[in-house]
Amino acid sequence: MSASAAPDFVPLWELATRWSEFLRPGMNSYDLWRGIFDRIVIPEEAVAEFGRSPLRKLLVLAADWCGDAANTVPVLAGLGAAVAGMELRVLDRDSFPAVMERYLTNGTRSIPIVIGLDERFRELGHWGPRPSVLQAWMMANKATIPTPKRYAYARRWYAKDRGESTLRELLEAVTSDR
16 A cells, blocks of 8 residues: 555454454553543533544554553543544554554654544544644653653643543544545
8 A cells, every 4th residue: 555545444443453452451650551541530511522423443553562552552542432422443553554654744754643434434534642732842842851851741631631632633623624
């Protein structure tokens, strides 16, 4: 698949890991992933808005070692559980390089990338790798703030945001052309 060719999402969906199988003891940062998933509350208005949208499948390129994925994918899994007829599945970033090449961020394999699909596996849009405000801060401070301090800031930002930016931006990404 070339970087511009649309993937066939049906077989990718079948190969993707269900959330219940992805979130497991032994994965990197399991306690963080599990803790966020157990505490996430999807606002009723978000459930209603996503329920009215054509979005039914969240196909996520991620890896269990990724801090941004650990802070956003559990929120999206909570969304998938809260909205009737919606499901989230995970593709390992490194196992699907051709798909990852299609969704590069500034030329890099940044994750997570969430591909929103309708019931017929048509792409509605994609989102990632992090909320735009945090992404802008990370890029602006990449050269001046050491990585550990940037990631500590990001973790605090995610904790304060509680997934609201991720949900809002994903909804915009999958409904902007409608």
